[in-house]
Structure formats: C-alpha cells, structure tokens
Amino acid sequence: MNDTGITKRLADWAVDLRADEIPADVRAEGVRTFVNWLGCAVGGARHETVDRALDAMRMFSGPERAQVIGRTERLDELHAALVNGISSHVLDYDDTHLKTIIHPAGPVASAILAVAESLAISGRDFLTALIVGVEVECRIGNCVYPDHYDRGWHITGTAGVFGAAAATGKLIGLTRQQMVWAFGIAATQSSGLREMFGTMCKSFHPGRAAQNGAMAAFLAKANFDSSDRAIEAPRGFANVLSTKQDYSEIIGGLGTRWEAGLNTYKPYACGIVIHPTIDGCQQLRERLGDRVSAIVAVELRTHPLVLELTGKRTPKTGLEGKFSVFHAAATALLRSDGSPTAFTDGAVRDPAIMALRDKVTATSDTSVDEDAVHIAVTLEDGERISLHVPHAIGSLERPLSNVAIGEKFISQSIPVIGEKAARDLLARGWALETAVDVAQIARAGAARV
Amino acid sequence: MNDTGITKRLADWAVDLRADEIPADVRAEGVRTFVNWLGCAVGGARHETVDRALDAMRMFSGPERAQVIGRTERLDELHAALVNGISSHVLDYDDTHLKTIIHPAGPVASAILAVAESLAISGRDFLTALIVGVEVECRIGNCVYPDHYDRGWHITGTAGVFGAAAATGKLIGLTRQQMVWAFGIAATQSSGLREMFGTMCKSFHPGRAAQNGAMAAFLAKANFDSSDRAIEAPRGFANVLSTKQDYSEIIGGLGTRWEAGLNTYKPYACGIVIHPTIDGCQQLRERLGDRVSAIVAVELRTHPLVLELTGKRTPKTGLEGKFSVFHAAATALLRSDGSPTAFTDGAVRDPAIMALRDKVTATSDTSVDEDAVHIAVTLEDGERISLHVPHAIGSLERPLSNVAIGEKFISQSIPVIGEKAARDLLARGWALETAVDVAQIARAGAARV
Structure with a gap:
C-alpha cells in the first residue's frame, strides 16, 4: 500500500x-x-x-x-x-x-x-x-x-x-x-x-x-x-x-x-506460549489426583514457538523457570499451580518438581496453534492418557x-x-x-x- | 572467528x-x-x-x-x-x-x-x-x-x-x-x-x-x-x-x-563527509580571490556517501544546511567559512550563497576516497580550474x-x-x-x- x-x-x-x-x-x-x-x-x-x-x-x-x-x-x-x-x-x-x-x-x-x-x-x-x-x-x-x-x-x-x-x-x-x-x-x-x-x-x-x-x-x-x-x-x-x-x-x-x-x-504468571500446557496439565491433575505420582512420561506436542521461547531444560532460578515449559508442566501437574508461586527459586529447586520435569518431553508441530497443545501422560502401569487443549484459558476464545x-x-x-x-x-x-x-x-x- | x-x-x-x-x-x-x-x-x-x-x-x-x-x-x-x-x-x-x-x-x-x-x-x-x-x-x-x-x-x-x-x-x-x-x-x-x-x-x-x-x-x-x-x-x-x-x-x-x-x-561544523569539499573550496577561494563572483559552475566528484548523507539541494534551515554539500561548497567559496556560522538559518537563506549553491553539481565516484574530493570550477570567461584534495584537513593524514x-x-x-x-x-x-x-x-x- x-x-x-x-x-x-x-x-x-x-x-x-x-x-x-x-x-x-x-x-x-x-x-x-x-x-x-x-x-x-x-x-x-x-x-x-x-x-x-x-x-x-x-x-x-x-x-x-x-x-x-x-x-x-x-x-x-x-x-x-x-x-x-x-x-x-x-x-x-x-x-x-x-x-x-x-x-x-x-x-x-x-x-x-x-x-x-x-x-x-x-x-x-x-x-x-x-x-x-x-x-x-x-x-x-x-x-x-x-x-x-x-x-x-x-x-x-x-x-x-x-x-x-x-x-x-x-x-x-x-x-x-x-x-x-x-x-x-x-x-x-x-x-x-x-x-x-x-x-x-x-x-x-x-x-x-x-x-x-x-x-x-x-x-x-x-x-x-x-x-x-x-x-x-x-x-x-x-x-x-x-x-x-x-x-x-x-x-x-x-x-x-x-x-x-x-x-x-x-x-498464569509466565509467557503466554506455555499457557495451553499449564491449562492442560491442571486439567490432567484434576483427572489424575494422587496418580500424578505414578507418571513416568509426559509428552507435549506444541507450536514451535514454545520450545524456541521456553525450552530451558534445567532452569536454575524462578525467573528461568518461566522459560521452561518442562518446569511449568511439572508444577501444574504436581501443584496445580501457574501463579507467581510456581516460578520462585524454591519451586525450580523442589526435588519432586525437578524429578517430574525430567520426565517431560516436548516436540514442535507447526500444525498446533499457539494457544493449543496436545498432551499425553504415561503412568507406571502403562496407561496412557491424552488431552487436547484447543484454546487455553485466557485466550480470546476463552477470556x-x-x-x-x-x-x-x-x-x-x-x-x-x-x-x-x-x-x-x-x-x-x-x-x-x-x-x-x-x-x-x-x-x-x-x-x- | x-x-x-x-x-x-x-x-x-x-x-x-x-x-x-x-x-x-x-x-x-x-x-x-x-x-x-x-x-x-x-x-x-x-x-x-x-x-x-x-x-x-x-x-x-x-x-x-x-x-x-x-x-x-x-x-x-x-x-x-x-x-x-x-x-x-x-x-x-x-x-x-x-x-x-x-x-x-x-x-x-x-x-x-x-x-x-x-x-x-x-x-x-x-x-x-x-x-x-x-x-x-x-x-x-x-x-x-x-x-x-x-x-x-x-x-x-x-x-x-x-x-x-x-x-x-x-x-x-x-x-x-x-x-x-x-x-x-x-x-x-x-x-x-x-x-x-x-x-x-x-x-x-x-x-x-x-x-x-x-x-x-x-x-x-x-x-x-x-x-x-x-x-x-x-x-x-x-x-x-x-x-x-x-x-x-x-x-x-x-x-x-x-x-x-x-x-x-x-x-568544520558539519558531517565529516563534506570536509574535503569545504577544504578544497577554501583553497580555491584563496586562489580565486574576487573572481569567485565569476563562477558559473562548480563540479564535485566525491565518494558516494557524500550525496547519500548530504545531498539536500535546497536546505531551509541551518541544520539542514549541514546536510547539503551544495550549501557547504558555496559558503566555503564565498565566505571561506566552515565554522558554525556557515550553518545558520541566515547563511542558508543568504541570496548570494543560494545563487552559487544552485551552480554546484556533484557526482558520486566509488574510486574517490571518503576523505578526498575532485573539484572543477568554471568561470564566466570559460577558464576551468581543477583541484584535488587527497586527504582533508582533520584526517588522520593531516590531523x-x-x-x-x-x-x-x-x-x-x-x-x-x-x-x-x-x-x-x-x-x-x-x-x-x-x-x-x-x-x-x-x-x-x-x-x-
């Protein structure tokens, strides 16, 4: 023009x-x-x-x-x-x-x-x-x-x-x-x-x-x-x-x-790109209850920007935790938390969160929207539970x-x-x-x- | 590296x-x-x-x-x-x-x-x-x-x-x-x-x-x-x-x-790229004396950055004058000036400077160094005077x-x-x-x- x-x-x-x-x-x-x-x-x-x-x-x-x-x-x-x-x-x-x-x-x-x-x-x-x-x-x-x-x-x-x-x-x-x-x-x-x-x-x-x-x-x-x-x-x-x-x-x-x-x-108190993951993990937490302790693997399929922006595997501070989709997923699953208390130095050093964080993997998929995520959780007994979040809470579709x-x-x-x-x-x-x-x-x- | x-x-x-x-x-x-x-x-x-x-x-x-x-x-x-x-x-x-x-x-x-x-x-x-x-x-x-x-x-x-x-x-x-x-x-x-x-x-x-x-x-x-x-x-x-x-x-x-x-x-009180031109025009002023009033054309051959940075044909303010190699050349020829007084609102509106400015042309030549210029002045009687400034005053070679x-x-x-x-x-x-x-x-x- x-x-x-x-x-x-x-x-x-x-x-x-x-x-x-x-x-x-x-x-x-x-x-x-x-x-x-x-x-x-x-x-x-x-x-x-x-x-x-x-x-x-x-x-x-x-x-x-x-x-x-x-x-x-x-x-x-x-x-x-x-x-x-x-x-x-x-x-x-x-x-x-x-x-x-x-x-x-x-x-x-x-x-x-x-x-x-x-x-x-x-x-x-x-x-x-x-x-x-x-x-x-x-x-x-x-x-x-x-x-x-x-x-x-x-x-x-x-x-x-x-x-x-x-x-x-x-x-x-x-x-x-x-x-x-x-x-x-x-x-x-x-x-x-x-x-x-x-x-x-x-x-x-x-x-x-x-x-x-x-x-x-x-x-x-x-x-x-x-x-x-x-x-x-x-x-x-x-x-x-x-x-x-x-x-x-x-x-x-x-x-x-x-x-x-x-x-x-x-x-949630972190970059918008991890919101679908936290939303989905909170929903899974509700569904699984105490069985979250039996999780052996968490697989995320996300928009490519998620790993680009928040791909930190081992955050060392609360601030770095905001740039780790792995930490965010683990904290939402264990504590149902995405508020500021999920991203403190204490939270990223919590042994239970760190242990679960190491079980989270993520793959980029250009077909996944920025406000969406696919999550699959595998439990010790081999059960596999999948969840799709088409629009994260807080998006224009779910304001x-x-x-x-x-x-x-x-x-x-x-x-x-x-x-x-x-x-x-x-x-x-x-x-x-x-x-x-x-x-x-x-x-x-x-x-x- | x-x-x-x-x-x-x-x-x-x-x-x-x-x-x-x-x-x-x-x-x-x-x-x-x-x-x-x-x-x-x-x-x-x-x-x-x-x-x-x-x-x-x-x-x-x-x-x-x-x-x-x-x-x-x-x-x-x-x-x-x-x-x-x-x-x-x-x-x-x-x-x-x-x-x-x-x-x-x-x-x-x-x-x-x-x-x-x-x-x-x-x-x-x-x-x-x-x-x-x-x-x-x-x-x-x-x-x-x-x-x-x-x-x-x-x-x-x-x-x-x-x-x-x-x-x-x-x-x-x-x-x-x-x-x-x-x-x-x-x-x-x-x-x-x-x-x-x-x-x-x-x-x-x-x-x-x-x-x-x-x-x-x-x-x-x-x-x-x-x-x-x-x-x-x-x-x-x-x-x-x-x-x-x-x-x-x-x-x-x-x-x-x-x-x-x-x-x-x-x-001189302007961008470094016009300095060779002012230097050369001041030298020509010394050589020409009163004959500057007989100038019918001033041709500059300069490094390409000169026209890119200071190619303003008709500056309207003193500040704009600093971005006009034409104004700078005319002022140096008429007043031998390159100091702050050459770049005032009054100077750019001076009829004599404006008239001479309009007789200045410039061409870019990639073979001319940034601190050099070739100047050719033509007088009413057809005489043509050329000058080459290999290194402007103020350069590393002529500090x-x-x-x-x-x-x-x-x-x-x-x-x-x-x-x-x-x-x-x-x-x-x-x-x-x-x-x-x-x-x-x-x-x-x-x-x-």
Missing part, C-alpha cells in the same frame, strides 16, 4: 480522537486492561528486580510527584513510569495482545498514571489516553510482526515506546505536529533485545518504554523536533527494525477496527471473566498492600471511568509500610 | 586495565579528545536544541550535582549527561573515529564528567575511563560497520551507549560481572535512527547514549542483572542490529591496538594540531562564556592528566550569566 504520511495520519488520529468516539465494548476492555495492569503492578512491586532498580535510580529522581505502585516510595513521573512498568511485567502475569505478543498495558498505563497524578485528569480522559496508547502500539506491532520479533526484538519494548508516547501526548495535549515529533522521538529510542529474556532486563523493557515514551511526549511538547515520517521513512522504524512493513495495519480502519478491544489477560480478573488482582495484591487496601484499590480500578481525578487511584496504590 | 565470550572478554579488559598500561600517545590523544569535546559542549550550549531539551527535562531532574557545560544550570548526573551530549554534537563540530563515523566523545565524556563531579575523581583516572569508553564503543562499531550503519542506525548512538556504560562503569568501580551486565543493559537500549539526521533528534542520540550508558552502569552497580553475552548472542546486539559481525574487531589486540588513538577532530584544536575551542567558547573563562577552561582541559579533581573542570565550564 501507499506508505506516505503513515506517521502523520496516526498522529492526527491520536490527537483528534474524542472519548465518545470509542465504542462501549472497547472502553470496557480498556477498563479490564487497566485493572489487570494495576493488580500486576502491585503484585510485582516487591520483586528483587524492582528493589534493585530503585536502589540504583532513587538518587536520580526529581521531585516526588508520582506514586510507585505497591510501595511506599514516590518519584518523579518518569522514574515512577520506569519502576511501575518493571513491576507490572516482572511476574510475567500481565496482559497480551495475542496477534503480536505485545504486553500493551506496561508501557502505556505505567507512563500515564504517573504523569496524570499531578495533572487532575478524569478517569474518562485517562481511559481515552490509555486506549489511544494501546491502539497505537498494537497497530505498529501488527505492521512489523512477526518478522520484527523473529529478528530478535522484544516487541513490548520496541512498539511499547510509541504507545507510551501517544498516550502521554494525548494526556498533556500535544498538537498534531507535536504528536508527530513525539512518535519520532519514540522511534529513535525504540529498543529491547529478546536475548534479555530470563534476566532482569526483560521487565526493564516495558518500564523503559513507558519512561522513554513519556519523555518523548514531554520533549515534543517543548517543540523538540524530529522527523515527520519516523515510522515509514527508508531509514525509519519499520524499515530499520523489520523486514516486514504492512502499513495498512497502522492506518487501515482507524476508529472502526480496534486492536485495543483484543487484549487478553494472563491466568478471563471480570470475576477472574478481580480474583487474580486480590490474590496478588493482598501479600503486598493488605486485604483492605487491595479491595479498595480494585474497586477504584473498576470505577475508572467515573473517577474525578485518577491521582486518587495512584495514591490508593501505595503501600503503607 | 570464535564468537564465545566476547562480552565477557571485553568487560574483563575494561575492568582490569590500569592507567600505566595505556601508551603515552594514546593518553595524549585522549586529552585531545577531551579538550575538543569540552570546547564543543561549550560552543553548542546555547543552541535552540539545548534550550528545548532543558525546557522539557528540567522538571524531572534530581539533585543538582552536575554542571551543564556552557550554561548556568545544574542537574542530576544523568540529565547533565544528556544535555552535555546534545550540546557537544549539535553543531556537528565534534570528533570522528573515521573507520566507523562514530563521534566518540559525546556519549563517553558527557557521561563521565557529569558522574565524576561528585566523586572526587583525579584527572588520571578520568582519562583512563575516557579511553576505556572510547575504545569499547569504537571496537563495537568496527565489529558491525558498515552494514549496521548502512541499515540505518546512527552508530554514535547505538555503539556510544556501550562506551558510556564502560567509562561510567570504570569510574564507579564495577566488578567484572557487573561490567558484563552494564554492557547488557546498554545493548538492550541501543538505538538511534539515521532518519533523524537534519532534526534535533540527531544530537539527542549522543546525549541519550551518554545518559543511558551511565544509567546502565548504575543499574549494574546495584546488581540489576542482564545477559552475559549481550553483544554476541544470536539475539544480541550484533546479530539483531547488523548483518556483519566481526568479533575479532572487538577482542583482537586489546591493549596493543588502540582505536582510541585514532580519533580525529573536525575543522588538527593542538594549536588548531585550541583555536577552535576558543573561538567557540568566547561567545558563550567569555574570553577569560574560555582561556581558563582550555588550560584546565590541557592539564587534565594532572587534575586533582575533575569536578573543578566541570565547574569551570559553567556560564556565569
């Missing part, structure tokens, strides 16, 4: 969009996106990754205008965006735009909740900015996925920075020209390598995308200029970072086709209900901020659209001790 | 290197690198690009521990690194590692002078860190150049972030493991698109590289971990951002072959003398900080190796009003 004016047309749309032009179902999905993000930001807030980021960055923070969710600290907006972005992703428990494997809320919500706190922003305007940001990053992701991801880019970082710039720019009222520049400043910071998976740098990516995208918007607001065609230029984002560029994904059906309505929420999102929120939040605060925060999250000032939500997300 | 352990070996070298292991000529080149950078940072400090960056970022600054060179403002170390990196590059007047077109000092010196200011660092240790940083970024550049650059990456940003991380890490005493992590955190932030050339985002790249590299070092110091092979992994820096990976350039002859000894300094570096420093600095402060700062710069505390140099770089 015609590749002229892509950046400008996307920027115009982002600036011009009014709240009442967003369909009700998309707005409702936006609220689910926000609530799920908020619970994950609280849930991850005490992770060692967050501690270390704060240890390093605290001394550089400006005035404390923004809350670090799930903690006592307050920082300047850009540092709060960084830390909240890390917290919300560090347990790999956040949201997923399945067409691109982007985790949309981390870059976007982390940026704008921090920025909104000192600007007296209504929940309605906040939600509009959130949806603009998610729409922008997912559309840019669609333009370059899968080639861009296959090349080695962590798309949540590389596309997320555009989402954060768009959402922040919407919130602080950029002009059309400034929004174009914000996209340019975002484009030239687009980064994040998949090599970092399994290290603290993975959750650094959405955090930095949030921080850098917000920075791009503030620079543009001060008329710091940039290219007018940063996305589509021969040496712009899409051509330099990808071998595929489908610009119709960016500007086709803007305002009628909504990627922001296609967000999904993780039932998490609001009740399940709420339960996930509460179970993550109670250990961090206590039950009363957790229930209060959840109620505020669901009431986003009617909030007079979203700063109240940010402050309700503080830990008291 | 064997591509295992590249990141670790480079990190080990950076951590272990002692000041007395650096040859005297490399140390001397390091001082020239520093002095040239310092003058450029002062010289660019009042540019509109710097004003706008400060307008946007001031409100996010932490405690004011670091001087913005050439200005009255003080910021936290990371923001000072950003702004000083922008100032030092904004006039395109800084240094060049010719093998990679990296501008080495911007990312490195901007990071460590800001960081050093509150740490009581001696000039000797500072110089060692500077040389480590320059060596690291140029070696990583060599590994991927030219394919990486051809793909569209602004290599001063993408490689510079490693240099800033290495130099800052050296200064704050990272362990070997922490230095590996710092390289990883740098790698996953590596960014900067050539599409930004001609906009404010070009000088944003060395500024962000300085800031992000320093941040990487501080995160690593807090044990924020990362990949152990961020440079060479299949989804690491070199493979994702380049199609060429020559790892012997990174670890071959470490400590014996010094890229930091190969730095050059611009006699700028210390005297010329000093003159360049003074002429840039006087309009910004006044003559007395400029001469004092220059003297401090040349005395770097014997400075007791480099904070004195940073503070001497402040503007008084």
Whole structure:
C-alpha cells in the first residue's frame, strides 16, 4: 500500500480522537486492561528486580510527584513510569495482545498514571489516553510482526515506546505536529533485545518504554523536533527494525477496527506460549489426583514457538523457570499451580518438581496453534492418557471473566498492600471511568509500610 | 572467528586495565579528545536544541550535582549527561573515529564528567575511563560497520551507549560481572535512527547514549542483572542490529591496538563527509580571490556517501544546511567559512550563497576516497580550474594540531562564556592528566550569566 504520511495520519488520529468516539465494548476492555495492569503492578512491586532498580535510580529522581505502585516510595513521573512498568511485567502475569505478543498495558498505563497524578485528569480522559496508547502500539506491532520479533526484538519494548508516547501526548495535549515529533522521538529510542529474556532486563523493557515514551511526549511538547515520517521513512522504524512493513495495519480502519478491544489477560504468571500446557496439565491433575505420582512420561506436542521461547531444560532460578515449559508442566501437574508461586527459586529447586520435569518431553508441530497443545501422560502401569487443549484459558476464545480478573488482582495484591487496601484499590480500578481525578487511584496504590 | 565470550572478554579488559598500561600517545590523544569535546559542549550550549531539551527535562531532574557545560544550570548526573551530549554534537563540530563515523566523545565524556563531579575523581583516572569508553564503543562499531550503519542506525548512538556504560562503569568501580551486565543493559537500549539526521533528534542520540550508558552502569552497580553475552548472542546486539559481525574487531589486540588513538577532530561544523569539499573550496577561494563572483559552475566528484548523507539541494534551515554539500561548497567559496556560522538559518537563506549553491553539481565516484574530493570550477570567461584534495584537513593524514584544536575551542567558547573563562577552561582541559579533581573542570565550564 501507499506508505506516505503513515506517521502523520496516526498522529492526527491520536490527537483528534474524542472519548465518545470509542465504542462501549472497547472502553470496557480498556477498563479490564487497566485493572489487570494495576493488580500486576502491585503484585510485582516487591520483586528483587524492582528493589534493585530503585536502589540504583532513587538518587536520580526529581521531585516526588508520582506514586510507585505497591510501595511506599514516590518519584518523579518518569522514574515512577520506569519502576511501575518493571513491576507490572516482572511476574510475567500481565496482559497480551495475542496477534503480536505485545504486553500493551506496561508501557502505556505505567507512563500515564504517573504523569496524570499531578495533572487532575478524569478517569474518562485517562481511559481515552490509555486506549489511544494501546491502539497505537498494537497497530505498529501488527505492521512489523512477526518478522520484527523473529529478528530478535522484544516487541513490548520496541512498539511499547510509541504507545507510551501517544498516550502521554494525548494526556498533556500535544498538537498534531507535536504528536508527530513525539512518535519520532519514540522511534529513535525504540529498543529491547529478546536475548534479555530470563534476566532482569526483560521487565526493564516495558518500564523503559513507558519512561522513554513519556519523555518523548514531554520533549515534543517543548517543540523538540524530529522527523515527520519516523515510522515509514527508508531509514525509519519499520524499515530499520523489520523486514516486514504492512502499513495498512497502522492506518487501515482507524476508529472502526480496534486492536485495543483484543487484549487478553494472563491466568498464569509466565509467557503466554506455555499457557495451553499449564491449562492442560491442571486439567490432567484434576483427572489424575494422587496418580500424578505414578507418571513416568509426559509428552507435549506444541507450536514451535514454545520450545524456541521456553525450552530451558534445567532452569536454575524462578525467573528461568518461566522459560521452561518442562518446569511449568511439572508444577501444574504436581501443584496445580501457574501463579507467581510456581516460578520462585524454591519451586525450580523442589526435588519432586525437578524429578517430574525430567520426565517431560516436548516436540514442535507447526500444525498446533499457539494457544493449543496436545498432551499425553504415561503412568507406571502403562496407561496412557491424552488431552487436547484447543484454546487455553485466557485466550480470546476463552477470556478471563471480570470475576477472574478481580480474583487474580486480590490474590496478588493482598501479600503486598493488605486485604483492605487491595479491595479498595480494585474497586477504584473498576470505577475508572467515573473517577474525578485518577491521582486518587495512584495514591490508593501505595503501600503503607 | 570464535564468537564465545566476547562480552565477557571485553568487560574483563575494561575492568582490569590500569592507567600505566595505556601508551603515552594514546593518553595524549585522549586529552585531545577531551579538550575538543569540552570546547564543543561549550560552543553548542546555547543552541535552540539545548534550550528545548532543558525546557522539557528540567522538571524531572534530581539533585543538582552536575554542571551543564556552557550554561548556568545544574542537574542530576544523568540529565547533565544528556544535555552535555546534545550540546557537544549539535553543531556537528565534534570528533570522528573515521573507520566507523562514530563521534566518540559525546556519549563517553558527557557521561563521565557529569558522574565524576561528585566523586572526587583525579584527572588520571578520568582519562583512563575516557579511553576505556572510547575504545569499547569504537571496537563495537568496527565489529558491525558498515552494514549496521548502512541499515540505518546512527552508530554514535547505538555503539556510544556501550562506551558510556564502560567509562561510567570504570569510574564507579564495577566488578567484572557487573561490567558484563552494564554492557547488557546498554545493548538492550541501543538505538538511534539515521532518519533523524537534519532534526534535533540527531544530537539527542549522543546525549541519550551518554545518559543511558551511565544509567546502565548504575543499574549494574546495584546488581540489576542482564545477559552475559549481550553483544554476541544470536539475539544480541550484533546479530539483531547488523548483518556483519566481526568479533575479532572487538577482542583482537586489546591493549596493543588502540582505536582510541585514532580519533580525529573536525575543522568544520558539519558531517565529516563534506570536509574535503569545504577544504578544497577554501583553497580555491584563496586562489580565486574576487573572481569567485565569476563562477558559473562548480563540479564535485566525491565518494558516494557524500550525496547519500548530504545531498539536500535546497536546505531551509541551518541544520539542514549541514546536510547539503551544495550549501557547504558555496559558503566555503564565498565566505571561506566552515565554522558554525556557515550553518545558520541566515547563511542558508543568504541570496548570494543560494545563487552559487544552485551552480554546484556533484557526482558520486566509488574510486574517490571518503576523505578526498575532485573539484572543477568554471568561470564566466570559460577558464576551468581543477583541484584535488587527497586527504582533508582533520584526517588522520593531516590531523588538527593542538594549536588548531585550541583555536577552535576558543573561538567557540568566547561567545558563550567569555574570553577569560574560555582561556581558563582550555588550560584546565590541557592539564587534565594532572587534575586533582575533575569536578573543578566541570565547574569551570559553567556560564556565569
């Protein structure tokens, strides 16, 4: 298709969009996106990754205008965006735009909740900015996925920075020209390598995308200029970072086709590609009961991405456990667990889990969908039990209900901020659209001790 | 070559290197690198690009521990690194590692002078860190150049972030493991698109590289971990951002072959590729005198990169003028000027320059070296004068003398900080190796009003 004016047309749309032009179902999905993000930001807030980021960055923070969710600290907006972005992703428990494997809320919500706190922003305007940001990053992701991801880019970082710039720019009222520049400043910071998976740098990516995208918007607001065609230029984002560029994904059906309505929420605290396996193993656990101790072999037949992304045979840390389909299968079979407690250092070193893990084998099969799995379990007596999961729980076909999102929120939040605060925060999250000032939500997300 | 352990070996070298292991000529080149950078940072400090960056970022600054060179403002170390990196590059007047077109000092010196200011660092240790940083970024550049650059990456940003991380890490005493992590955190932030050339985002790249590299070092110091092979992994820096990976350039002859000894300094305030043309046109100006008004045609035969990078026929701003070999040739012929005053909005709109610019044509010739040019001028009376510049002034073959570096420093600095402060700062710069505390140099770089 015609590749002229892509950046400008996307920027115009982002600036011009009014709240009442967003369909009700998309707005409702936006609220689910926000609530799920908020619970994950609280849930991850005490992770060692967050501690270390704060240890390093605290001394550089400006005035404390923004809350670090799930903690006592307050920082300047850009540092709060960084830390909240890390917290919300560090347990790999956040949201997923399945067409691109982007985790949309981390870059976007982390940026704008921090920025909104000192600007007296209504929940309605906040939600509009959130949806603009998610729409922008997912559309840019669609333009370059899968080639861009296959090349080695962590798309949540590389596309997320555009989402954060768009959402922040919407919130602080950029002009059309400034929004174009914000996209340019975002484009030239687009980064994040998949090599970092399994290290603290993975959750650094959405955090930095949030921080850098917000920075791009503030620079543009001060008329710091940039290219007018940063996305589509021969040496712009899409051509330099990808071998595929489908610009119709960016500007086709803007305002009628909504990627922001296609967000999904993780039932399990790990990469989306292992979810069908955990779902299936939990179902087998129910069926087998105590007979799980008699398992001699577990055979998985999965989409090729599963072994590519999560093929670690012998994970040594909880973080590495998220990249081991073998560990995930064993833990789901033994403990029926796929929550954050399934991916602790203790869990990956548990002798029973390690023993069962060694009995799990996996083969790649291009005919298996990404949200599906075939599992066959063999018992000591030779019995063989097969199971097919056509669509994992949490997929678009089997979405998490609001009740399940709420339960996930509460179970993550109670250990961090206590039950009363957790229930209060959840109620505020669901009431986003009617909030007079979203700063109240940010402050309700503080830990008291 | 064997591509295992590249990141670790480079990190080990950076951590272990002692000041007395650096040859005297490399140390001397390091001082020239520093002095040239310092003058450029002062010289660019009042540019509109710097004003706008400060307008946007001031409100996010932490405690004011670091001087913005050439200005009255003080910021936290990371923001000072950003702004000083922008100032030092904004006039395109800084240094060049010719093998990679990296501008080495911007990312490195901007990071460590800001960081050093509150740490009581001696000039000797500072110089060692500077040389480590320059060596690291140029070696990583060599590994991927030219394919990486051809793909569209602004290599001063993408490689510079490693240099800033290495130099800052050296200064704050990272362990070997922490230095590996710092390289990883740098790698996953590596960014900067050539599409930004001609906009404010070009000088944003060395500024962000300085800031992000320093941040990487501080995160690593807090044990924020990362990949152990961020440079060479299949989804690491070199493979994702380049199609060429020559790892012997990174670890071959470490400590014996010094890229930091190969730095050059611009006699002209624009991209290095136009320097032969300006040099030649200045020589023709001397030869022609008043007869320049009789020129009817100027024909340039140049390396292909000249038209690729600086082929703008009708620049509209001073910044765009730096990307027009036609403007540069006309200005050198008419005014004998290649300094920052040749690339102002006024200069590109000067009717006499515009008229002569339209008489300049250029052809690409792969047999012409990057630092060479063939020029033919035709006069009204039909006379034709030819000139061949085999090596432009400022090249390794015709390096700028210390005297010329000093003159360049003074002429840039006087309009910004006044003559007395400029001469004092220059003297401090040349005395770097014997400075007791480099904070004195940073503070001497402040503007008084």
